[in-house]
Amino acid sequence: MKIGMCMFLWTTAVSKKHEPLLRDIKATGFDGVEIPIFAGAPDDYKKLGELLDRIGLERTAVSAMGDPAMNLISADAATRKAGVDYMKWAVDCADALGARTLSGPLHSTLGAFSGSGPTAAEKKRSVASQRAIGDHAGKRNVTIGLEALNRFECYLLNTMADLSEHIDAIDRPHIKAMYDTFHANIEEADPIGAYTKHRRNVVHVHISENDRGVPGRGHIPWKETFSAIRKSGYDDWLTIEAFGRSLKDLAAATKVWRDFSESPEAVYREGYKHIKDGWKKA
Secondary structure, X not given: OEEEEEHHHOOOOOOHHHHHHHHHHHHHOOOEEEEEOOOOOHHHHHHHHHHHHHHOOEEEEEOOOOOHHHOOOOOOHHHHHHHHHHHHHHHHHHHHHOOOEEEEOOOOOOOOOOXXXXXXXXXXXXXXXXXXXXXXXHHHOOEEEEEOOOOOOOOXXXXXXXXXXXXXXXXXXXEEEEEEHHHHHHHOOOHHHHHHOOHHHEEEEEEOOOOOOOOOOXXXXXXXXXXXXXXXXXXXXXXXXXXXXXXXXXHHHOOOOOOOOOOHHHHHHHHHHHHHHHHHHO
16 A cells, blocks of 8 residues: 655645655655646646655646636537547546646546536546547556545546546546545435445556545545555555645635644644554554
8 A cells, every 4th residue: 555645735836845844745655645637748747746856756647627618528519629639638647747646537527526426428528538548648658546425526427436436438448547535425325335336447546535624534435444554455545635724716616714734734744654553454
């Protein structure tokens, strides 16, 4: 098992100026960091990967699609193509970074709603989009971990059952699922069962408290969660995802209106210990 820290708590554009923070994350004990991919070129991420290598941090990648002009499930073919092109670019950046996993709600536009649930036509278009993305990801040896989001952030895929069924329909080895404890806490009647029943498709796990704050301080059933994950044979990334108010656009997208901890340091230092101890006890 590897413990990671998502950089969303500070930025959507990690650079050399974050080196002191990255070194402290490494000193805390983390195996790696999760790097946001939203702008730039593959060469920029190659240089960032070299910095992470020098520090001794492995990495995964994360992104999201907030622009309706590149909605992967749109009825407009040009709009879907723009979304596929964006994802191909993100995959190329992840590959240059040295990340073998790129996760997030990479199936539809974040925060965009139709006023009703997903239609059969939207899911059919999604399958076609994801197959094109998956074929490109396979060429770069990057696996996409699609994320089921709660109903207040998206409408296409809200539960692990819906997500897993959709991944089966996509039928591409480089399109898989991510399990997020925050979203499962909202949408799943049985958050633990939602993981175990669909473990076969899970390639990445986000450790996120019910209030998006310090893992271990809220009411996520951590003992049962760690036990189920460990018992399932999963031995990959457990990555902390937490949010703050320092980034206005990201705070708005994630509905963060207050501080969830006394400091970022509390999140990653206490959060690291929480995962380490929880995994050991499991």
